Each structure stands twice: as structure tokens, then as C-alpha cells.
Amino acid sequence: MDAFFAAVEQASKPSLRGKPVVVGGLGPRGVVSTASYEARVHGVHSAMAMAHARRLAPNAAYLTPRFDIYRQVSDIVMGLLREASPLIEPLSVDEAFIDLEAGDLAGDPRAAARGLRADIKAATGLTASVGLAGSKLLAKIASEKAKPDGLVVVEPGTEQALLDPMPVRTLPGVGPATAEHLRKAGILTVAEITGAGEAELISLLGKAHGAGLHAMAAGVDNRPVVADRDVKSISVEDTFDSDLTDRAHVRHEIDRLAERCVQRLRGAGRSGRTVVVKVRRFDFSTLTRSETLRAPTDDPSVVRETARRLAESVDTTGGVRLLGVGVAGLADFTQEDLFAQAEGERALHGEVDDDAPPPLPSSPPPAPERANRWLPGYDVTHEKYGAGWVQGSGVGRVTVRFEVPSDVVPGRVRTFLVDDPALTRSDPLPLAAMSAMGVGRSTGGGQPSPGSSPKSLEDAGSGPDRGTSIP
Incomplete structure (x- = not known):
């Protein structure tokens, strides 16, 4: 997919179509996740420090990632690929290898590739670039050469x-x-x-x-396309705008990350035996600690308490810039921990073990509480004005642009107090509202529009006949 996160934001926000958009962490230590092609003209690229990106493109829209909507779009795209062939190997939410031979499409691979691109555009309103080759290595390279919105074929014999x-x-x-x-x-x-x-x-x-x-x-790559690669671990992590120096705040963040990790674990229908904690300290030294449990679990209290113990074993007095919690040793079942279950039932009925250690002190939430911040890009609903998204906030106010994906023109902007009871967070609008648009966007900087099929890309190739060069 072309500039996937940014493209989804442009498709769902009419006022951002054809304009530079940067998605990623917005704090002082944030990193660019994806930049639209309009932003790339200014030198912004993924993995760049967000502070540097703001200097290069001060007028771009800087947005917080909305992973729920990205996964919705990804599910649509991966579903289309699976209809074409049973051998699909996803690399990430926006990229996959597909074995055309397994889908009986090897007779006319160019037509199959063009058909997939057209199907994706029709279903999501977004564009994809395709590299077509005899190996995964060359297909990956060809797909990068095809961007944006192109098809490049590596003809047999032209690999070198x-x-x-x-x-x-x-x-x-x-x-x-x-x-x-x-x-x-x-x-x-x-x-x-x-x-x-x-x-x-x-x-x-x-x-x-x-x-x-x-x-x-030498172009030698015999790796097969492997469907449904087994996930070995599930983890979440956060980088903080300023170093955490208070152990209570470290504990609070560990608890929050453990809860998020378990949500992802349960969402995948998995459990795990090994809890892992990652700590990056003020001096950039990174330490990991792990503990293997007696049996696989998806119990949030077990993961939380284990992660707490592991974090307590790391010296964080100098400050912590990043924390992560993960679960490895995944299984498709959960063996109930009868001891933990019995302790939970005793606590529920008020029974206390006199020999048990005192409970850890409650952790005050950081200020301001993350969940209540109006970060740019968040979906919101107002009782009077309807659906919109946060453009920015500060000094006790939040600015919202009221528009939906199906709007043809940008929506109106209004400002409210951050505690306005009529304004609430909301879920992204259904994908159907976006895909109905089929919006073509200008990529800026003289590059071909992702909404079209530029001849220069369709005809590009590595062979002498300018034939064409896919994951």
C-alpha cells in the first residue's frame, strides 16, 4: 500500500486530500511512522525524528496513528489477496507476498497484478504498488521501484x-x-x-x-511464500515525552502496558507462558527481563503482577525513556492457574492472608491522564455538530474540524473547552463511508497521482523490452 497510514488519513479527512500529512508520535521524542507523498517532497520520511520533520514541513498536518481504522482497511486488502491465492504471507498491515501460481494465476501474471490493484482501489479508495518477479527478494525490490501506484515486472533473465x-x-x-x-x-x-x-x-x-x-x-532467493506465519510474541511499548523518574509512575505505566498487551493477546485468541519487560533508560541503555510461568495465561492480573516484578528488578533511578511489556511462548489455549484463581476468590470475599506481603501502593496516574488528551487526528462527536476530528488542542481548548469521509469539500472548524460535555471521543466511521469515495489524491512534487495508472510506471521494467517488474 502507498504511504498507508497517511493515505488512510487523507481518504477519511477531506480537508487533508492533496496536502502533506505526517503520522507518528507527536511528543518531543516522537518518530515519523508514515509520511504522505506531499510531505516526502519536503524530505520527510519514516523513522525520522518528528521534531526534524516539523522543521522540514512546518505546514504539514501531524496526526496520531489510528490503528483501529488501519487494521480495518488492512483486513479488506488481505481478504482480496486471499481470494486470488491461498498462499499469502503478510509482512505487516500494509504489505504481503502472494504466490500467483498457487492461485492458478501464473498464466497471465500481469493481468492478475493489475486486477488486484484495481480491486484494492475499488474496495478502499486507496492505491497499491506491485512488484512481480520470480522470487520474494526481487518482488520486494520491484514493488519499491513501482511506488507510487505502479506495477514493475522483473522479466526472467533480467534479474542481475x-x-x-x-x-x-x-x-x-x-x-x-x-x-x-x-x-x-x-x-x-x-x-x-x-x-x-x-x-x-x-x-x-x-x-x-x-x-x-x-x-x-546474485539474485538467488529460494524462500517460499509461507501462509499464516506463526506469531512468536505479542508486545506493546511506549516512549515518554520526558523521562519517568518516579517509581510509582513507572509502575503505573507497566500496569497500563500490561492491560494493552493482554487485550491484543486475547484479540488474537492466544495465551502465553513468558512475560517480558523492556526498559530503555535515560542513557539509552536497554534492558529486558523475562519470567516463564507454569502454564500459558491470558489473565491480566497475572501478566500485570509478573511485569511489575520484572520492572522492579531494573534500576530506574536515573530515569526511563521507554517501557514495553510483551508475552512470548504463545499457545492457542489457556490452562487456568488454580492457585491464582483461588487467591482471587478469597480476595473477592474479603479473606486476607496475615502472612502475605503488604500490597503495593496505588500508582497515581501521570498528569495529564493520557486517555483524556485531545490528540490531533482523534475521532470525536459533538451533540450539535456531529462527527469530526481533532485538529489541535492547548490552553484549555480543543479545535475540531467537522467532516466525514464522504464529504466532497472540507468541513467547518470550531473550538471548544476541553471539558465541554457535548464533545466526546468516538470510533472511526465505518470503512464503507471511505471506500465509497474512491478518491484520487495529488501526490505533489510533480509525481504521478496515486489515483491514476501512470504509463511510465505501468511500462517500467528491468528487461530490454521495457516489459514490466511483485510482493
Whole structure:
């Protein structure tokens, strides 16, 4: 999907169509999750510090992610892919590999790819870019070349011509550290990796990494498309605007994260045996602690108390910038912890164990309470004006633009006191209201519009006949 989170926001907010939109953490330590193509013209990109993005594009709309609506759209897209083939391997909410041969679509793969893009546009109003190739490695690379709203086909026999001029960072597994090792050895392109030979790569990077990288540089990738990859863990984490120095606040955040983690665990119909806590301290040192339980559980009290104990074992006196809680060792069932259940029943009836340690002191919520903040992008409803979304808030006031996805023109803006009883948070509007739009958006900066099928992208390819080059 093209600039997925930002594209969903543009489709659901008429006033943002064709304008720069940046989605991510909005605090001082926030990071860009997705930037629209209009924002990318100014140099904004994913994983960039939000503070830097604001300097590059001060007039962009900066929004808090709305994961519920993104998952709704993702479910629609993945459903369309599964109708085409039983072999679908999702990589994230907005990307997947699909094996066309398994769906009897290998006879005319270009037509299948074009049909999928058209179906996605019709169902969601959003655009997708497709890379079509004989391996997952080349399909991934081709899909990146196809963006935005394009189709690139890697013809058999043209794989090396496509790969050779690309920088080494193009290949999976080549991060900044590996790229620096290669640079020092004078290796900057994929062609120079193959030219160096496997033995040289092994001496530079080790046997497994070196041999694997040399194979990928030669276009060798025999990995199959694997449907329904098993999730090994479920976790949530938060980075804080300012370091947490009070242990009561650390405990409060651990409790909150544990609750969110269990909600995701139950939503996936899973349970787990191992509770994991992640702590990033003021000096950027990151520590993890884990504890394996007697049996799988999805009990929020068990996960919460275990996470508390693990967090207490970490020295946080200097301050904490990030906390995370996760559950690993997943299972599809829950074995009831009879001891914990008995303790819960005793507590319910007021029975107290005189030898039990005193309860931990209650944790005061941080101020202001996160759940009550009117963050930009939140969906709201007003008793008089109807549905809208938060544009911004401050000094005791919140500004709301009242519009819905089906509106053709931007909605009106009004400002209220933050405690106005007529204004409440609401769920995103149903996807049908968005998909009915089928809105084409300008990408800015002279790039092709995601609402069209530009010939330059449809005809792009790696072969000499300019044929075409998919996950």
C-alpha cells in the first residue's frame, strides 16, 4: 500500500486530500511512522525524528496513528489477496507476498497484478504498488521501484541487470553497520558484492551473513511464500515525552502496558507462558527481563503482577525513556492457574492472608491522564455538530474540524473547552463511508497521482523490452 497510514488519513479527512500529512508520535521524542507523498517532497520520511520533520514541513498536518481504522482497511486488502491465492504471507498491515501460481494465476501474471490493484482501489479508495518477479527478494525490490501506484515486472533473465547498479543497502539484512563494513572494503553496489566473491564476503561479515548476502546479490532467493506465519510474541511499548523518574509512575505505566498487551493477546485468541519487560533508560541503555510461568495465561492480573516484578528488578533511578511489556511462548489455549484463581476468590470475599506481603501502593496516574488528551487526528462527536476530528488542542481548548469521509469539500472548524460535555471521543466511521469515495489524491512534487495508472510506471521494467517488474 502507498504511504498507508497517511493515505488512510487523507481518504477519511477531506480537508487533508492533496496536502502533506505526517503520522507518528507527536511528543518531543516522537518518530515519523508514515509520511504522505506531499510531505516526502519536503524530505520527510519514516523513522525520522518528528521534531526534524516539523522543521522540514512546518505546514504539514501531524496526526496520531489510528490503528483501529488501519487494521480495518488492512483486513479488506488481505481478504482480496486471499481470494486470488491461498498462499499469502503478510509482512505487516500494509504489505504481503502472494504466490500467483498457487492461485492458478501464473498464466497471465500481469493481468492478475493489475486486477488486484484495481480491486484494492475499488474496495478502499486507496492505491497499491506491485512488484512481480520470480522470487520474494526481487518482488520486494520491484514493488519499491513501482511506488507510487505502479506495477514493475522483473522479466526472467533480467534479474542481475536490475540488481547490479543498486546500492548495497537495497538488499535485506544490510543495515548501517554492514554497509559501513562493505564501504571500508570498497564495496558500494550490488555488482561489487558479486565481484568481490563469496570468500571475501565471508571474511568481512562471517560465514552465515557473508554467504547469504553473496547469494542475494546474485539474485538467488529460494524462500517460499509461507501462509499464516506463526506469531512468536505479542508486545506493546511506549516512549515518554520526558523521562519517568518516579517509581510509582513507572509502575503505573507497566500496569497500563500490561492491560494493552493482554487485550491484543486475547484479540488474537492466544495465551502465553513468558512475560517480558523492556526498559530503555535515560542513557539509552536497554534492558529486558523475562519470567516463564507454569502454564500459558491470558489473565491480566497475572501478566500485570509478573511485569511489575520484572520492572522492579531494573534500576530506574536515573530515569526511563521507554517501557514495553510483551508475552512470548504463545499457545492457542489457556490452562487456568488454580492457585491464582483461588487467591482471587478469597480476595473477592474479603479473606486476607496475615502472612502475605503488604500490597503495593496505588500508582497515581501521570498528569495529564493520557486517555483524556485531545490528540490531533482523534475521532470525536459533538451533540450539535456531529462527527469530526481533532485538529489541535492547548490552553484549555480543543479545535475540531467537522467532516466525514464522504464529504466532497472540507468541513467547518470550531473550538471548544476541553471539558465541554457535548464533545466526546468516538470510533472511526465505518470503512464503507471511505471506500465509497474512491478518491484520487495529488501526490505533489510533480509525481504521478496515486489515483491514476501512470504509463511510465505501468511500462517500467528491468528487461530490454521495457516489459514490466511483485510482493
